[in-house]
Amino acid sequence: MFVLLMLVVMTLVSNDSSHIILTESIEFFRKRNWRTRIRYLLKITSSFSSSKCMAGRSYRPTVEEVNQWAQSLDKLLSHKYGKAAFQIFLKSEFCDENIEFWTACEEFRTMTSLGKLSSRARTIYEEFIQCDAPKEINLDYQTKDAIIQSLPLPSLTCFLSAQKKVFNLMENNSYPRFIHSELYKELCAVARGEGKYLKF
Structure with a gap:
């Protein structure tokens, strides 16, 4: 599931209406079973990836950026992508x-x-x-x-x-859990170009 949440981050972080869609997506997760979640996320990521605002642009973080997120909560929140990932993690834990x-x-x-x-x-x-x-x-x-x-x-x-x-x-509770979460591990893998982590 964290891989799928990560894909939502990658497609929504730069969109003007991302906050609304992000909230709706997580609410959908909370009410649906595992297979339905996958179908829904694949549909969202596909539609956003093909939209004009995403055409020809990459929102994948660099290895350096992802590594910096583990240095402090300040650095995580100062990066738009990092903050979006952290918010998705908190939403998945019902503490956003x-x-x-x-x-x-x-x-x-x-x-x-x-x-x-x-x-x-x-x-x-x-x-x-x-x-x-x-x-x-x-x-x-x-x-x-x-x-x-x-x-x-x-x-x-x-x-x-x-x-x-x-x-x-x-800083003392949610942030350490995020840094040790599967979501953060997947983000690190994606930044390194290890595509195998994106296979379902």
């Missing part, structure tokens, strides 16, 4: 809310429209932080309370403390 929150915080800190800051801060709070949020992350009371207090007049760094805590959580 942390990377989604981290990404939302990264985007929030780069916002240029101060007029939209308050509404976006509220959206992040409702999606990830408030009690029984749809993608609630694990934060201590003090951190949550500080965010609540900042919501009426949020700053670009109002989620920074929470983001750092979530990063540390991923």
Whole structure:
């Protein structure tokens, strides 16, 4: 299954609508049996590989890039392909809310429209932080309370403390599992040009 997930990364990482399709693909995995998953993935990878946006372009990472992902979580997340692979891994383990929150915080800190800051801060709070949020992350009371207090007049760094805590959580738990996962091993093999790992 990790080989198939890897193929989804390779075909979706550069597409503008990749986040939506990636989410739909993993949800499909969670509800279907093994053979159905394979047929579905082969259909997706085939259609995307033949699309105009993919024509003549390769999104396969280099050996150096894949090796760098094992050096630190920072290096993994700074690479578009690496981040997509990590997110797929987390989705397969039903624990992708942390990377989604981290990404939302990264985007929030780069916002240029101060007029939209308050509404976006509220959206992040409702999606990830408030009690029984749809993608609630694990934060201590003090951190949550500080965010609540900042919501009426949020700053670009109002989620920074929470983001750092979530990063540390991923760094100590999910990231080591990813580096030792079959998905990462397959990515290394593909980067080395060992096509035998792609045979079904």
